[in-house]
Amino acid sequence: GELSGGHGELSAELLLEAKRMGLSDKTVARLCGKTPAEIEALREDFGIHRSYHFVDTCAGEFSAATPYFYASFGEIDEGGALDDPVVILSSGPNRIGQGLEFDTCCTWASRAYRAAGVKTIMVNSNPETVSTDFNISDRLYIEPLSIGDVKGILRKEGAKKIIVQLGGQTPLNMAEELEKWGAQIVGTPVSGINAAEDRGLFSALMKKLGLKQPRNLMAGSVEEIFAAVREIGYPILLRPSFVLGGRNMFIAYSDEELKKFMGRDFSVSREKPVLVDQFLEDAFEYDVDALCDGERVYIGGIMEHIEAAGIHSGDSACVFPAYKSPPGILREMVEATGRIALDIGVCGFINIQYAAKAGQLYIIEVNPRASRTVPFLSKASGVNLVSAAVGIWTGRNLAEQGLAPSGTLAVGECVCGWAVKEAMFSFDRFSDLDPILGPEMKSTGESIGTGASFGEAYSKAETAAGTALPVSGRVFVSVHEDDRETILPIVRDLESLGFHIAATRGTSDFLYEHGVFSEVILKIHEGHPNIIDHMRGGRIDLLINTPLGKYSQEEDSYMRVEAVKRKIPYTTTSSAAQAAVEGIRYLLRGELSVMPLKQMRG
Numbered sequence: 001g002e003l004s005g006g007h008g009e010l011s012a013e014l015l016l017e018a019k020r021m022g023l024s025d026k027t028v029a030r031l032c033g034k035t036p037a038e039i040e041a042l043r044e045d046f047g048i049h050r051s052y053h054f055v056d057t058c059a060g061e062f063s064a065a066t067p068y069f070y071a072s073f074g075e076i077d078e079g080g081a082l083d084d085p086v087v088i089l090s091s092g093p094n095r096i097g098q099g100l101e102f103d104t105c106c107t108w109a110s111r112a113y114r115a116a117g118v119k120t121i122m123v124n125s126n127p128e129t130v131s132t133d134f135n136i137s138d139r140l141y142i143e144p145l146s147i148g149d150v151k152g153i154l155r156k157e158g159a160k161k162i163i164v165q166l167g168g169q170t171p172l173n174m175a176e177e178l179e180k181w182g183a184q185i186v187g188t189p190v191s192g193i194n195a196a197e198d199r200g201l202f203s204a205l206m207k208k209l210g211l212k213q214p215r216n217l218m219a220g221s222v223e224e225i226f227a228a229v230r231e232i233g234y235p236i237l238l239r240p241s242f243v244l245g246g247r248n249m250f251i252a253y254s255d256e257e258l259k260k261f262m263g264r265d266f267s268v269s270r271e272k273p274v275l276v277d278q279f280l281e282d283a284f285e286y287d288v289d290a291l292c293d294g295e296r297v298y299i300g301g302i303m304e305h306i307e308a309a310g311i312h313s314g315d316s317a318c319v320f321p322a323y324k325s326p327p328g329i330l331r332e333m334v335e336a337t338g339r340i341a342l343d344i345g346v347c348g349f350i351n352i353q354y355a356a357k358a359g360q361l362y363i364i365e366v367n368p369r370a371s372r373t374v375p376f377l378s379k380a381s382g383v384n385l386v387s388a389a390v391g392i393w394t395g396r397n398l399a400e401q402g403l404a405p406s407g408t409l410a411v412g413e414c415v416c417g418w419a420v421k422e423a424m425f426s427f428d429r430f431s432d433l434d435p436i437l438g439p440e441m442k443s444t445g446e447s448i449g450t451g452a453s454f455g456e457a458y459s460k461a462e463t464a465a466g467t468a469l470p471v472s473g474r475v476f477v478s479v480h481e482d483d484r485e486t487i488l489p490i491v492r493d494l495e496s497l498g499f500h501i502a503a504t505r506g507t508s509d510f511l512y513e514h515g516v517f518s519e520v521i522l523k524i525h526e527g528h529p530n531i532i533d534h535m536r537g538g539r540i541d542l543l544i545n546t547p548l549g550k551y552s553q554e555e556d557s558y559m560r561v562e563a564v565k566r567k568i569p570y571t572t573t574s575s576a577a578q579a580a581v582e583g584i585r586y587l588l589r590g591e592l593s594v595m596p597l598k599q600m601r602g
Contacts, residue, residue: 455586473541
């Protein structure tokens with residue numbers, strides 16, 4: 001009540017009591033009619049800082065051996081400070097877009113630092129992850145990943161060096177403010193982070209380097225968004241700055257859809273503008289994870305997405321090495337990755353997403369941090385990329401680590417033949433949720449398959465993800481007319497493998513004209529028995545549906561929803577359908593091989 005009165009100056013006693021009650025600076029500021037920065041400055045004047053206590057894991061019976069800390073205000077501080085530690089900001093609560101892959105990176109980094117004789121402090125508010133195990137770091141702070149909490153930890157420990165590249169987007173978003181406060185951001189400087197994360201600066205960088213982007217314009221207001229759309233044309237993709245898991249990214253095919261999206265929890269301003277991007281529908285997308293020491297670049301590998309561009313990289317199955325990609329496109333990616341990393345001044349990790357369409361390579365996004373594919377790529381390539389990054393941060397360049405010994409640019413190889421990462425989803429937990437994928441991440445896990453062939457690796461990954469490919473039965477095909485030429489050889493392959501072919505009327509007519517006889521099955525609005533009736537009757541073993549355009553995506557949603565309910569494998573791109581054929585071929589050969597993951601270097 002005293003705070004909300006908003007009159008007079010806050011006393012030290014009143015502010016301390018507010019903090020003891022658990023009120024954040026933001027809440028106190030709102031109640032007092034001040035800004036959070038003013039409240040923080042007032043706390044500094046009064047000397048009101050967080051104090052830290054050991055979590056007593058031994059119920060007071062004897063001294064706790066596990067240095068876990070929690071914060072409070074107005075209490076006696078415990079534990080003293082470590083000698084010149086490195087603070088690792090982890091990923092916080094596991095949620096869609098940010099979770100265990102980043103936690104793995106933080107775990108590996110702490111182990112690598114400690115092996116080099118450097119004390120580590122882990123900051124993570126999730127006690128259910130490996131990075132918060134008692135033997136991973138020298139100290140653990142189970143605190144929220146917020147600016148105020150991180151500053152409090154740095155103050156207590158007298159620490160300067162802080163790692164923001166390993167915990168996903170949340171730590172990266174704090175880098176600029178922490179540096180202004182006096183922290184030393186280990187690795188890539190804040191200017192380099194901003195060059196990649198700020199959409200306007202990123203676009204300017206691409207123009208400077210002469211690299212292609214989808215046509216795009218910055219917009220700082222709703223009016224500017226629509227003006228940009230008029231110039232670029234539909235479909236467009238909205239890309240906010242500094243986002244997590246593709247959050248609030250959106251593909252629009254019309255003014256009506258765009259207005260509907262912006263009527264939700266959407267904000268745009270001069271400070272936080274959005275990029276209005278030409279959407280490259282039906283393009284192929286790639287992910288590249290690389291390390292840079294300021295002079296050399298080591299590309300851990302090029303991963304090709306099995307789904308088309310426009311689907312969030314965390315949701316797309318990907319294969320390493322790139323599958324059936326033109327050598328020229330691969331060379332362009334290698335060269336562009338080196339140029340971008342060196343120009344930004346990357347020290348440590350960089351992740352770049354590319355798209356290829358009609359023989360042209362486009363830069364989609366650059367992330368100046370470790371990506372969620374780093375653990376997968378490290379295992380598949382046999383090189384622990386996180387340990388290599390720690391090597392750079394502790395003074396050993398890539399040449400000294402044997403990763404770029406003979407030049408400025410080197411590329412890793414897959415040591416297990418082929419490796420496929422497949423996303424895992426929880427769509428079956430929700431009633432009638434369309435599993436169609438887009439730019440906002442929806443997956444809740446992943447599986448990995450390895451093998452001597454692409455088909456072996458893909459089939460293993462699908463089985464591990466809970467959608468085992470069939471080796472016999474009936475395949476239902478419903479594809480957009482633009483995909484019919486591409487899908488024809490795939491259908492012929494499936495027919496030669498002994499599958500019965502069924503299709504919607506339009507697709508069936510096309511197949512018949514090209515010598516493939518198929519059973520015609522009705523869409524849901526065409527009567528009974530329709531595709532849903534056949535799926536419920538157990539007559540469909542594989543669904544191939546490639547919706548192109550918003551109308552088609554919504555029109556076919558009922559098929560995909562039913563496939564999830566019935567656990568029927570389905571693909572929504574021609575490239576995924578081709579991958580399924582390769583996997584089925586492997587399964588029909590009946591050759592089962594077990595390939596242990598090789599020991600990673602570092």
